[in-house]
Amino acid sequence: MKKILVPTDFSASADNAVNFVVKTATILPVEVILVHAFELSGDTYTDYMGINKEFNQSQLHEVNDKLAALKASIEEKEGIIADTYIFSGTVKESIIQVTREKNIDLIVMGTTGASSLKEKIWGSKTADIISKSQVPVLAIPLEYTWKKPQKILFATNHFEKDPALLDVIFEMADLFKAQMHVVVFTNEASDEALTFLEHDRSIPAYEQMLKEKYKDETIIIAHLFGNNFEETLQDYIRQQEIDILGMVTHKRSFADRIFHPSITRRMSYHTKIPLLAIPATIE
Numbered sequence: 001m002k003k004i005l006v007p008t009d010f011s012a013s014a015d016n017a018v019n020f021v022v023k024t025a026t027i028l029p030v031e032v033i034l035v036h037a038f039e040l041s042g043d044t045y046t047d048y049m050g051i052n053k054e055f056n057q058s059q060l061h062e063v064n065d066k067l068a069a070l071k072a073s074i075e076e077k078e079g080i081i082a083d084t085y086i087f088s089g090t091v092k093e094s095i096i097q098v099t100r101e102k103n104i105d106l107i108v109m110g111t112t113g114a115s116s117l118k119e120k121i122w123g124s125k126t127a128d129i130i131s132k133s134q135v136p137v138l139a140i141p142l143e144y145t146w147k148k149p150q151k152i153l154f155a156t157n158h159f160e161k162d163p164a165l166l167d168v169i170f171e172m173a174d175l176f177k178a179q180m181h182v183v184v185f186t187n188e189a190s191d192e193a194l195t196f197l198e199h200d201r202s203i204p205a206y207e208q209m210l211k212e213k214y215k216d217e218t219i220i221i222a223h224l225f226g227n228n229f230e231e232t233l234q235d236y237i238r239q240q241e242i243d244i245l246g247m248v249t250h251k252r253s254f255a256d257r258i259f260h261p262s263i264t265r266r267m268s269y270h271t272k273i274p275l276l277a278i279p280a281t282i283e
Contacts (some may be wrong), residue, residue, distance in 0.1 A: 001030060001105050001106050001171065002030060002105050002229055004105065004107075005095065005099060005106070006109070009092070010270060011068070011110070012110075013110030013111060013140075016140050017109050017140040019146055020108060021075055021098065022080050023146045025080045026079075028175055029175075032081075033104070033110070034082050034085065035089075035094060037089060037091040037093070037095070038088050040072070045141075068084070091216070092129060095133070096132070096133075099134075105136075107129065108140060109125075109137060110140050110142060111141055133279060136168050137276075139219050141273070143272065144272065145231070149172075149176045151244075152179070152181065152243060153184075153236070155233055155245065156183075157184050159184070160248060161209065164281070168226075168246075172276070179218055179219075180214075182210065183221070183222070183224050183230065183233070184223065184224065184233060185226075186202060186224070186225040187227065188227050199223060220237070237272075244275075246275075247272075247277060248278045249277050249280060
């Protein structure tokens with residue numbers, strides 16, 4: 001987690017994501033990169049007449065001033081130096097481009113939570129990035145208030161062992177000195193009894209593997225079961241006072257009813273705490 005990319009459209013949800021990263025940068029040695037995607041408008045005729053060109057130039061100057069003001073505010077209030085970039089193109093295209101060019105380790109975006117159309121659109125873009133990104137994406141709910149993470153939860157039913165996936169969330173826990181929780185979910189309505197038994201039998205060995213690999217005897221692992229994954233998980237989050245939820249997005253696992261990307265995207269809308277979406281194939 002050395003380079004963090006924060007896309008912004010200057011909305012409240014984007015501002016909350018910026019705040020999360022800035023507060024993180026005050027306690028961890030990370031590089032902050034702010035990006036705004038400037039989508040050009042118009043058509044061939046208006047471009048030819050110069051009408052749209054003038055409008056775009058005016059908008060570009062306004063965006064540049066806003067980004068400069070945001071950078072100055074961060075540096076003045078928190079003493080954090082941030083790099084800024086403006087790209088012409090869609091949000092998705094811009095994020096993918098800068099992620100590759102700057103070797104970004106983590107993308108942090110605000111997600112929906114307000115009733116305004118702008119917030120909903122920005123939230124949907126965050127969910128879209130989660131499904132497309134090849135690097136982890138941390139979605140920050142609009143109503144979330146920054147606090148140093150004390151407990152981080154990793155939800156799985158795949159018993160991941162790949163270091164490329166596990167290291168992301170366990171290193172984050174180590175950096176924040178947070179306690180790690182791991183839960184495995186079994187659906188009482190759709191999973192067979194054999195699945196429940198297999199999960200139950202696999203958990204002790206998985207717990208031992210994680211404790212040995214990350215040299216952490218404080219890892220807590222639990223077997224959750226119920227008829228609704230999201231509700232069961234949210235109950236655990238509330239009871240254990242979890243600060244960050246981590247999930248792997250298995251993009252090609254269409255038969256998997258629990259961790260299909262649509263579930264992770266839905267969680268980005270519904271969760272009240274930051275959601276760390278880890279792509280199953282990390283570049």
